[in-house]
Amino acid sequence: MKQLQTTALTITALLAFASNSVLCRAALGESIIDPLSYTLIRVLSGALVLGLMSLLLDLGNSAKTSKGWAPAIALATYAVAFSLAYVHLSTANGALILFGAVQITMVLAAFRSAQRPHPVEILGCLIAIGGLVYLVAPGLSSPSLSGSALMAIAGIGWGVYSLPGPDAVNPVRQTAINFSRALWAVVPITAIGLLVFLTAKVSPIGALLAVLSGALASGVGYSIWYAALPGLSRTQAAVVQLSVPIIAAVMGALWLAELPTVRVYVAAACILIGITVATFARKLRRQLPNPAPETSDA
Numbered sequence: 001m002k003q004l005q006t007t008a009l010t011i012t013a014l015l016a017f018a019s020n021s022v023l024c025r026a027a028l029g030e031s032i033i034d035p036l037s038y039t040l041i042r043v044l045s046g047a048l049v050l051g052l053m054s055l056l057l058d059l060g061n062s063a064k065t066s067k068g069w070a071p072a073i074a075l076a077t078y079a080v081a082f083s084l085a086y087v088h089l090s091t092a093n094g095a096l097i098l099f100g101a102v103q104i105t106m107v108l109a110a111f112r113s114a115q116r117p118h119p120v121e122i123l124g125c126l127i128a129i130g131g132l133v134y135l136v137a138p139g140l141s142s143p144s145l146s147g148s149a150l151m152a153i154a155g156i157g158w159g160v161y162s163l164p165g166p167d168a169v170n171p172v173r174q175t176a177i178n179f180s181r182a183l184w185a186v187v188p189i190t191a192i193g194l195l196v197f198l199t200a201k202v203s204p205i206g207a208l209l210a211v212l213s214g215a216l217a218s219g220v221g222y223s224i225w226y227a228a229l230p231g232l233s234r235t236q237a238a239v240v241q242l243s244v245p246i247i248a249a250v251m252g253a254l255w256l257a258e259l260p261t262v263r264v265y266v267a268a269a270c271i272l273i274g275i276t277v278a279t280f281a282r283k284l285r286r287q288l289p290n291p292a293p294e295t296s297d298a
Helices: 002-028 035-056 070-085 091-112 119-140 145-162 171-197 204-231 234-255 262-287
Strands: none
Touching: 002 035, 002 070, 002 091, 002 204, 002 234, 035 070, 035 171, 035 204, 070 091, 070 145, 070 171, 091 119, 091 145, 091 234, 119 234, 119 262, 171 204, 234 262
Protein backbone atom coordinates (compact mmCIF):
# COMPACT_ATOMS: atom_id res chain seq x y z
CA MET A 1 0.00 0.00 0.00
CA LYS A 2 2.83 2.39 0.84
CA GLN A 3 4.53 1.65 -2.48
CA LEU A 4 1.26 2.32 -4.32
CA GLN A 5 0.87 5.64 -2.51
CA THR A 6 4.45 6.64 -3.39
CA THR A 7 3.83 5.74 -7.03
CA ALA A 8 0.62 7.80 -7.19
CA LEU A 9 2.28 10.80 -5.56
CA THR A 10 5.29 10.55 -7.85
CA ILE A 11 3.19 10.39 -11.02
CA THR A 12 1.12 13.39 -9.91
CA ALA A 13 4.26 15.39 -9.14
CA LEU A 14 5.81 14.53 -12.51
CA LEU A 15 2.65 15.74 -14.28
CA ALA A 16 2.98 19.00 -12.37
CA PHE A 17 6.64 19.35 -13.39
CA ALA A 18 5.73 18.79 -17.04
CA SER A 19 2.96 21.37 -16.74
CA ASN A 20 5.52 23.90 -15.54
CA SER A 21 7.56 23.43 -18.70
CA VAL A 22 4.54 23.75 -20.98
CA LEU A 23 3.17 26.80 -19.12
CA CYS A 24 6.56 28.51 -19.19
CA ARG A 25 7.11 27.88 -22.90
CA ALA A 26 3.56 29.02 -23.70
CA ALA A 27 4.17 32.30 -21.88
CA LEU A 28 7.80 33.07 -22.72
CA GLY A 29 7.83 31.51 -26.17
CA GLU A 30 5.11 33.94 -27.25
CA SER A 31 6.76 36.84 -25.37
CA ILE A 32 3.53 37.73 -23.58
CA ILE A 33 5.40 38.27 -20.30
CA ASP A 34 9.04 38.88 -19.39
CA PRO A 35 10.87 36.05 -17.56
CA LEU A 36 11.53 37.94 -14.32
CA SER A 37 7.92 39.04 -13.91
CA TYR A 38 6.84 35.50 -14.73
CA THR A 39 9.12 34.15 -11.99
CA LEU A 40 7.94 36.68 -9.41
CA ILE A 41 4.24 35.99 -10.06
CA ARG A 42 4.92 32.25 -10.07
CA VAL A 43 6.71 32.21 -6.70
CA LEU A 44 4.32 34.73 -5.10
CA SER A 45 1.20 32.81 -6.13
CA GLY A 46 2.78 29.57 -4.94
CA ALA A 47 3.59 31.09 -1.55
CA LEU A 48 0.04 32.44 -1.15
CA VAL A 49 -1.68 29.18 -2.08
CA LEU A 50 0.61 27.11 0.11
CA GLY A 51 0.16 29.46 3.03
CA LEU A 52 -3.61 29.18 2.65
CA MET A 53 -3.38 25.39 2.45
CA SER A 54 -1.34 25.31 5.66
CA LEU A 55 -3.95 27.40 7.48
CA LEU A 56 -6.90 25.37 6.19
CA LEU A 57 -5.23 22.09 7.10
CA ASP A 58 -4.14 23.51 10.47
CA LEU A 59 -0.52 22.66 9.76
CA GLY A 60 1.03 25.87 10.97
CA ASN A 61 1.88 24.57 14.42
CA SER A 62 4.55 22.13 13.26
CA ALA A 63 7.81 23.19 14.86
CA LYS A 64 9.95 20.71 12.93
CA THR A 65 9.26 21.84 9.39
CA SER A 66 11.95 24.47 8.91
CA LYS A 67 15.12 23.21 7.20
CA GLY A 68 16.92 26.53 7.12
CA TRP A 69 17.39 28.80 4.15
CA ALA A 70 19.25 26.39 1.85
CA PRO A 71 16.11 24.86 0.21
CA ALA A 72 14.61 28.33 -0.29
CA ILE A 73 17.77 29.66 -1.92
CA ALA A 74 17.93 26.57 -4.15
CA LEU A 75 14.27 27.05 -5.08
CA ALA A 76 14.81 30.72 -5.95
CA THR A 77 17.89 29.84 -8.00
CA TYR A 78 15.97 27.22 -9.94
CA ALA A 79 12.92 29.46 -10.55
CA VAL A 80 14.88 32.47 -11.83
CA ALA A 81 17.33 30.51 -13.98
CA PHE A 82 14.52 28.30 -15.37
CA SER A 83 12.55 31.26 -16.72
CA LEU A 84 15.58 33.08 -18.11
CA ALA A 85 16.84 29.93 -19.84
CA TYR A 86 13.58 29.17 -21.62
CA VAL A 87 13.80 32.47 -23.44
CA HIS A 88 16.78 31.07 -25.38
CA LEU A 89 16.23 27.29 -25.46
CA SER A 90 13.72 25.01 -27.12
CA THR A 91 11.57 22.84 -24.89
CA ALA A 92 13.51 19.67 -25.74
CA ASN A 93 16.98 21.15 -25.22
CA GLY A 94 15.88 22.85 -22.01
CA ALA A 95 14.40 19.63 -20.63
CA LEU A 96 17.54 17.64 -21.42
CA ILE A 97 19.87 20.11 -19.72
CA LEU A 98 17.55 20.69 -16.75
CA PHE A 99 16.84 17.11 -15.80
CA GLY A 100 20.33 15.97 -16.75
CA ALA A 101 21.71 18.48 -14.23
CA VAL A 102 19.11 17.36 -11.67
CA GLN A 103 20.08 13.72 -12.11
CA ILE A 104 23.81 14.39 -11.86
CA THR A 105 23.36 16.55 -8.75
CA MET A 106 21.28 13.97 -6.90
CA VAL A 107 23.40 10.98 -7.89
CA LEU A 108 26.57 12.77 -6.79
CA ALA A 109 24.84 13.56 -3.50
CA ALA A 110 23.95 9.88 -3.13
CA PHE A 111 27.60 8.89 -3.63
CA ARG A 112 28.61 11.32 -0.90
CA SER A 113 26.07 9.89 1.56
CA ALA A 114 25.41 6.48 3.05
CA GLN A 115 22.65 5.92 0.46
CA ARG A 116 24.97 4.85 -2.33
CA PRO A 117 23.25 3.87 -5.59
CA HIS A 118 23.13 0.20 -6.48
CA PRO A 119 24.86 -0.79 -9.78
CA VAL A 120 21.47 -1.78 -11.21
CA GLU A 121 20.13 1.68 -10.34
CA ILE A 122 23.06 3.22 -12.19
CA LEU A 123 22.32 0.96 -15.18
CA GLY A 124 18.69 2.09 -15.22
CA CYS A 125 19.85 5.68 -15.00
CA LEU A 126 22.15 5.24 -18.00
CA ILE A 127 19.38 3.62 -20.05
CA ALA A 128 17.01 6.48 -19.25
CA ILE A 129 19.61 9.13 -20.06
CA GLY A 130 20.39 7.33 -23.33
CA GLY A 131 16.72 7.51 -24.32
CA LEU A 132 16.55 11.19 -23.48
CA VAL A 133 19.72 11.97 -25.44
CA TYR A 134 18.31 10.05 -28.40
CA LEU A 135 15.14 12.13 -28.20
CA VAL A 136 16.79 15.56 -28.33
CA ALA A 137 20.04 14.83 -30.18
CA PRO A 138 18.95 16.57 -33.43
CA GLY A 139 18.41 19.79 -31.47
CA LEU A 140 21.81 19.78 -29.81
CA SER A 141 23.80 21.06 -32.79
CA SER A 142 23.76 24.71 -31.78
CA PRO A 143 22.16 25.32 -28.39
CA SER A 144 22.43 28.75 -26.84
CA LEU A 145 25.48 28.84 -24.57
CA SER A 146 23.92 31.32 -22.15
CA GLY A 147 20.61 29.47 -22.13
CA SER A 148 22.35 26.14 -21.54
CA ALA A 149 24.35 27.54 -18.64
CA LEU A 150 21.24 29.05 -17.05
CA MET A 151 19.29 25.80 -17.40
CA ALA A 152 22.19 23.83 -15.89
CA ILE A 153 22.12 26.20 -12.91
CA ALA A 154 18.36 25.67 -12.67
CA GLY A 155 18.87 21.90 -12.66
CA ILE A 156 21.47 22.09 -9.90
CA GLY A 157 19.14 24.31 -7.88
CA TRP A 158 16.24 21.88 -8.28
CA GLY A 159 18.46 18.92 -7.40
CA VAL A 160 19.68 20.62 -4.22
CA TYR A 161 16.10 21.60 -3.36
CA SER A 162 14.98 17.96 -3.64
CA LEU A 163 17.68 16.59 -1.32
CA PRO A 164 16.07 17.50 2.05
CA GLY A 165 12.69 16.16 0.92
CA PRO A 166 12.91 12.71 2.53
CA ASP A 167 13.33 14.39 5.95
CA ALA A 168 10.32 16.70 5.62
CA VAL A 169 7.90 16.20 8.52
CA ASN A 170 5.13 18.18 6.85
CA PRO A 171 5.49 18.55 3.05
CA VAL A 172 2.84 21.26 2.61
CA ARG A 173 4.11 23.43 5.45
CA GLN A 174 7.75 22.92 4.44
CA THR A 175 7.04 23.91 0.84
CA ALA A 176 5.10 26.98 2.03
CA ILE A 177 8.09 28.05 4.11
CA ASN A 178 10.45 27.51 1.18
CA PHE A 179 8.30 29.57 -1.20
CA SER A 180 7.89 32.39 1.32
CA ARG A 181 11.62 32.55 1.95
CA ALA A 182 12.40 32.28 -1.76
CA LEU A 183 10.50 35.54 -2.27
CA TRP A 184 13.24 37.35 -0.33
CA ALA A 185 15.62 36.44 -3.14
CA VAL A 186 13.25 36.64 -6.11
CA VAL A 187 11.85 40.11 -5.31
CA PRO A 188 15.18 42.01 -5.32
CA ILE A 189 16.46 40.03 -8.31
CA THR A 190 13.31 40.93 -10.26
CA ALA A 191 13.43 44.57 -9.22
CA ILE A 192 17.09 45.01 -10.11
CA GLY A 193 16.75 43.09 -13.37
CA LEU A 194 13.76 45.09 -14.57
CA LEU A 195 15.36 48.40 -13.61
CA VAL A 196 18.63 47.58 -15.37
CA PHE A 197 17.26 45.98 -18.53
CA LEU A 198 13.87 47.75 -18.71
CA THR A 199 12.19 44.58 -19.98
CA ALA A 200 8.98 44.60 -17.93
CA LYS A 201 6.07 43.20 -19.92
CA VAL A 202 3.02 41.59 -18.35
CA SER A 203 -0.11 40.65 -20.27
CA PRO A 204 -3.22 39.22 -18.58
CA ILE A 205 -2.71 35.82 -20.22
CA GLY A 206 0.98 35.77 -19.31
CA ALA A 207 0.15 36.60 -15.69
CA LEU A 208 -2.53 33.89 -15.65
CA LEU A 209 -0.07 31.28 -16.92
CA ALA A 210 2.40 32.33 -14.22
CA VAL A 211 -0.29 32.02 -11.54
CA LEU A 212 -1.27 28.56 -12.75
CA SER A 213 2.38 27.55 -12.72
CA GLY A 214 2.98 28.93 -9.24
CA ALA A 215 -0.25 27.97 -7.48
CA LEU A 216 -0.91 24.53 -8.98
CA ALA A 217 2.04 23.12 -10.92
CA SER A 218 4.63 24.50 -8.48
CA GLY A 219 3.00 25.06 -5.08
CA VAL A 220 0.73 22.03 -4.94
CA GLY A 221 3.00 19.98 -7.20
CA TYR A 222 6.12 20.50 -5.10
CA SER A 223 4.22 19.62 -1.92
CA ILE A 224 3.24 16.33 -3.53
CA TRP A 225 6.86 15.80 -4.62
CA TYR A 226 8.05 16.36 -1.04
CA ALA A 227 5.47 13.80 0.13
CA ALA A 228 6.70 11.27 -2.45
CA LEU A 229 10.44 11.62 -1.77
CA PRO A 230 10.54 9.58 1.48
CA GLY A 231 9.52 6.52 -0.54
CA LEU A 232 12.27 7.01 -3.14
CA SER A 233 16.01 6.68 -3.00
CA ARG A 234 17.96 9.71 -4.20
CA THR A 235 18.92 7.86 -7.37
CA GLN A 236 15.31 6.84 -8.01
CA ALA A 237 14.14 10.40 -7.43
CA ALA A 238 16.69 11.58 -9.97
CA VAL A 239 15.85 8.97 -12.60
CA VAL A 240 12.04 9.23 -12.51
CA GLN A 241 12.31 12.95 -13.28
CA LEU A 242 13.82 12.01 -16.65
CA SER A 243 10.29 11.05 -17.73
CA VAL A 244 9.16 14.68 -17.47
CA PRO A 245 10.32 15.65 -21.01
CA ILE A 246 8.27 12.75 -22.41
CA ILE A 247 5.21 13.83 -20.44
CA ALA A 248 5.78 17.42 -21.52
CA ALA A 249 5.99 16.28 -25.16
CA VAL A 250 2.57 14.63 -24.91
CA MET A 251 1.08 17.67 -23.17
CA GLY A 252 2.68 19.90 -25.78
CA ALA A 253 1.04 17.86 -28.53
CA LEU A 254 -2.38 18.25 -26.91
CA TRP A 255 -2.04 21.94 -26.02
CA LEU A 256 0.54 23.42 -28.40
CA ALA A 257 -0.16 21.13 -31.38
CA GLU A 258 3.38 19.69 -31.30
CA LEU A 259 2.79 16.23 -32.74
CA PRO A 260 5.15 13.50 -31.40
CA THR A 261 7.33 11.62 -33.89
CA VAL A 262 8.44 8.00 -33.96
CA ARG A 263 11.64 9.15 -32.28
CA VAL A 264 9.60 10.37 -29.31
CA TYR A 265 7.96 6.97 -28.87
CA VAL A 266 11.30 5.12 -29.09
CA ALA A 267 12.90 7.49 -26.58
CA ALA A 268 9.88 7.17 -24.28
CA ALA A 269 10.26 3.39 -24.27
CA CYS A 270 13.95 3.64 -23.35
CA ILE A 271 13.29 6.16 -20.59
CA LEU A 272 10.44 4.14 -19.08
CA ILE A 273 12.55 0.95 -19.17
CA GLY A 274 15.40 2.76 -17.44
CA ILE A 275 13.06 4.16 -14.79
CA THR A 276 11.57 0.70 -14.17
CA VAL A 277 15.02 -0.88 -13.76
CA ALA A 278 16.20 1.84 -11.36
CA THR A 279 12.97 1.87 -9.36
CA PHE A 280 12.86 -1.86 -8.68
CA ALA A 281 16.61 -2.32 -8.20
CA ARG A 282 16.47 -1.81 -4.44
CA LYS A 283 13.47 -4.13 -4.10
CA LEU A 284 15.25 -6.87 -6.05
CA ARG A 285 18.38 -6.40 -3.96
CA ARG A 286 16.38 -6.98 -0.76
CA GLN A 287 15.04 -10.25 -2.19
CA LEU A 288 18.51 -11.61 -2.98
CA PRO A 289 20.19 -13.67 -0.24
CA ASN A 290 23.04 -11.92 1.49
CA PRO A 291 26.44 -13.57 0.99
CA ALA A 292 27.90 -15.24 4.04
CA PRO A 293 30.46 -13.04 5.80
CA GLU A 294 34.07 -14.01 5.44
CA THR A 295 35.72 -15.48 8.50
CA SER A 296 39.26 -15.08 9.66
CA ASP A 297 41.45 -17.52 11.57
CA ALA A 298 43.45 -14.71 13.12
